Amino acid sequence: MTILVYLMPVALFLGALGLTGFLWALKSGQYEDLDGAAERILRDDKPER
Amino acid sequence: MSCCVPSAELALDLTSTTSVLPSSQEIRLASRSLGDDLRQTDLSVPTVHCAACIQAIETALGKLDQVEGARVNLSTKRVAVRWRGNEVPPFVAVLGRLGYEAHLFDLEVGDKDKTLSALIRAVAVSGFAAGNIMLLSVSVWSGAEGATRDLFHWVSALIAIPALTFAGGIFFRSAWNALRHGRMNMDVPIAVGVSLAYAMSLYETINNGDHAYFDASVSLLxxxxxxRTLDHVMRERARTAVKGLSQLAARGAMVLRGDGSRDYLPVGExxxxxxLLIAAGERIPVDGRIIRGASDLDCSLASGESTPKNVAPGEAVQAGVLNLTGPLTIEATAAAKDSFLAEMVRLMEAAEGGQAHYRRIADRVSALYAPVVHLTALATFLGWMAATGDWHRAITIAIAVLIITCPCALGLAVPIVQVVAARRLFENGIMVKDGSAMERLATVDIAVFDKTGTLTLGQPRLVNASSIDPAMLAVAADxxxxxxxxxxxAIAGFATRGGQHKFRAVTEHPGFGIEATDAGNTWRLGRRGRAGWKARTGGEGKHGYGGTVLTKNGMIVASFAFEDALRADAGSVMAQLNDAGVSVEMLSGDTADVCGDVARILAIDRFVPALLPSGKVERIEVLTKAGHKVLMVGDGLNDTPALGAAHVSIAPATAADIGRNAADFVFLRESLSAVPLALDVSRKAGRLIRQNIAIAIIYNAVAVPIAIFGNVTPLIAAVAMSASSLLVIGNGLRLQGFRLAELTRASSATHSGIHPSARSS
Structure with a gap:
């Protein structure tokens, strides 16, 4: 059962990593325009500026 | 060159007749400073639709001088333009040339939907916690024992702390608020159940017990x-769509100072x-008196009169009317806070309608539910104490009762149905402000309609086009x-392609008409019989009330008759409402003649013409006192108090700003069939809500005895709660499957109209 001592922190750490990743994405405005992001990927070229 | 067909999901088929390009001063006033000479303007562009739209708009705006950058948000259909300098770049005009209609948009600074981000963060945190705790719980259920089980319990307890404080805070605050005001809501039993479950599990964990309910309390949250988040997203989407409509009130006005200088001041100042200088096409910002100029005023939003009013110096004008043809100089007689518009707002606030007294179904249920649940738990505790005297066992079982009855399904029963219903309406171009609006709409038995702009479009339509010489009609249209x-x-809509007539010196004489010369002929299009526009012979008398004629060198060559076009399907909507058991009444500020005509065509038995705004409120109050639940459908400023007084209210997207904000529903499409559709969906939603509550209660009736007899383990609690939630959600989703009367699109065949009375002035 000593394996749990490693496994549980690893599992929790990975979960927390995902959670912080999501919160960071939320904060940096990546969920502000979901429809726009889906369409923007279809644009051929970047505008010059 | 709007690139693509507007999608079926939300076609904002609004006629743009009422909107006027915002002036550059107005744009400046609505923009906000980002510091360092940089300003940002937010525009709502309802027709943005695809990648090509984004590309076209962002490059075109980016090419303008002074524009730092433009960013399209496709989800909210807005463009944020950052620019510097004193001169406002002509972005509205640029967008107009691209084929996109843009409206100024007031962004509440700092209020960038904090609730939504808080909710999503809470969902993320509680989801993380629920997932991990559930994993640990599964291992406990599958046989982890002794030190391992205790370890798992301790880890679960730790993970649950952030979820309870962060995500649970939303419920604790709401429950505390309700209790402090002596009310009961669904959050009270939730808060009590969750916190007691956590406390007991912690006690068990400390004492190496084998049952811990950490998973139940966190997955419940x-x-x-x-x-709750879905509910909020839905409402926010409706609110954004309504706010993105063009603003119909003036933001400011050009003030003419004594020394001849001009200043653009916000309305409040x-x-x-x-x-004040009011250009043609602008709305009058405050009540005033005309000093110079003559023009026609469109009072339809303010008073409900459908025919434009001819005005001359000395006459008083109300805030909110639209100046149509000529520039006016008015002297303000009241500040904005004392103007007609503000008076309407005050009347509306005074006429506090059914909304304020209405208690949500969920709150009514929980007011009964919570005491029953808590008393049952108490009785269980006392019973086990009396039977065994083992206080630990008695408390454990009593808390298990609380957990199993914790209104997981009940908390979802109402919002999930309303989210599905709101989505259904949204797809049909109807915005719902909140769930309680649907509950209230389901109960109405009288629908009161305004006439101008609601039953009718408030725009004249040419009715005798077929009897006019096509050549003359082409001239008139040009x-x-x-x-x-x-x-x-209305006449210009009949223009022929190419426009053969090239007029020189076209002048508009406000209040009279248009004059132009062409190869030695003088053409005039305007009202008959005004001084200087005397027409001696010609089509006179051929058409009954030909207020408007076309003359060639003083001879009448064509006369035009107009009617106020009814909204599409107005007639069939009245019939549908009657079938649904809702009687219809019409209240209007217009003259008795015009109202009588409309009432006859639509087969409305009861109507009251020439009403003041307070008259409409009184009528609604009389109906309410008689025990009726009144639905008010109206668009004008003069309807706003009535919208507030009614049990529930609906406004078209073309309504005045405060009316749109006051109404519970706003429909974006032209057809009036939005009203029966909203009624239908609301009633079906009401039925499903009652079913869901019944399901939740049956579930409790089965689960509570098991809990009372002490047979509930954390595993049973988790299975039972999830199953009942899924059942309730599944039942709510059935609303998607209902075959709803499809919104029949406007067909010209149903366009019938009424004739405006001969122009009065």
Whole structure:
């Protein structure tokens, strides 16, 4: 059962990593325009500026 | 070159007749400073639709001088333009050339939907916690024992702390608020159940017990937060769509100072006595008196009169009316806070309607539910104490009762149905402000309609086009294109391609008409019988009330008859409402003649013409006192108090701003069939809500005895709660499957109209 001592922190750490990743994405405005992001990927070229 | 067909999901088929390009001063006033000379303007562009739209708009705006950058948000259909300098770049005009209609948009700074981000963060945190705790719980259920089980319990307890404080805070605050005001809501039993479950599990963990309910308390929060977030997203979407409509009130006005200088001031700073310049196409910001100029005024939003009013110096004008044809100089007689518009807001606030007294179904249920549940738990505790004297066992079982009855399904029963219903309405172009609006709409038995702008479109339509010489009609249409007068716009719609007539010196004489010369002939399009526009012979008398004629060198060559076009399907909507058991009444500020005509065509038995705004409120109050639940459908400023007084209210997207904000529902499409559709969906939603509550209660009736007899383990609690939630959600989703009467699109066959009375002035 000593394996749990490693496994549980690893599992929790990975979960927390995902959670912080999501919160960071939320904060940096990546969920502000979901429809726009889906369409923007279809644009051929970047505008010059 | 709007690139693509507007999608079926939300076609904003609004006629743009009422909107006027915002002036650059107005844009400046609505923009906000980002510091360092940089300003940002937010525009709502309802027709943005695809990648090509984004590309076109962002490059075109980016090419303008002074524009730092433009960013399209496709989800909210907005463009944020950052620019510097004193001169406002002409971005509205640029967008107009691209084929996108843009409206100014007031962004509440700092209020960037904090609730939504808080909710999503809470969902994320509680989801993380629920997932991990559930994993640990599964290992416990599958046989982890002794030190391992205790370890798992301790880890679960740790993970649950952030979820309870962060995500649970939303419920604790709401429950505390309700209790402090002596009320009961669904959050009270939730808060009590969750916190007691956690406390007991912690006690068990400390004492190496084998049952801990960490998974139950956290997954409960997770489920409920999902429901709450969906509810919020839906409402926010409706609110954004309504706010993105063009604003119909003036933001400011050009003030003419005594020394001849001009200043653009926001409406709030305009004082009585100031002289204001009102260009053709602008709305009058405050009550005033005309000093110079003559024009036609469109009062339909303010008073409900459908025919434009001819005005001359000395006459008083109300805030909110639209100046159509000529520039006016008015002297303000009241500040904005004392103007007609503000008076309407005050009347509306005074006429506090059914909304304020209405208690949500969920709150009513929980007011009964919570005491029953808590008393049952108490009785269980006392019973086990009396039977065994083992206080630990008695408390454990009593808390298990609380956990199993914790209104997981009940908390989802109402919002999930309302989210599905709101989505259904949204797809049909109807915005719902909140769930309680649907509950209230389901109960109405009288629908009260305003006439101008609600039953009718408030725009004239040419009715005798077929009897006019096509050549003359083409001439008139080319002439009419030079004017904003509603009659001109109606005629201009008949313009032939190419426009053979090239007029020179087209002049508009406000209040009279348009004059132009062409190869030695003088053409005039305007009202008959005004001084200087005397027409001696010709089509006179051929058409009954030909207020508007076309003359060639003083001879009448064509006369035009107009009617106020009814909204599409108005007639069939009245029939549908009657079938649904809702009687219809019409209240209007217009004259008895016009109202009588409309009532006859639509087969409305009861109508009251020539009502003041307070008259409408009184009528609604009389109906309410008689025990009726009144639905008010109206668009004008004069309807706003009535919208507030009614049990529930609906406004078209073309309504005045405060009316749109006051109404519970706003429909974006032209057809009036939105009203029966909203009623239908609301009633079906009401039925499903009652079913869901019944399901939740049956579930409790089965689960509670098991809990009372002490047979509930954390595994049973988790299975039972999830199953009942899924059942309730599944039942709510059935609303998607209902075959709803499809919104029949406007067909010209149903366009019938009424004739405006001969122009009065």
């Amino acid at each position: 997770f489920f409920l937060l999902i429901g 305009i004082q009585p006595g100031m002289q 002439l009419a294109a030079h004017s904003r007068h509603p009659f001109s716009k």
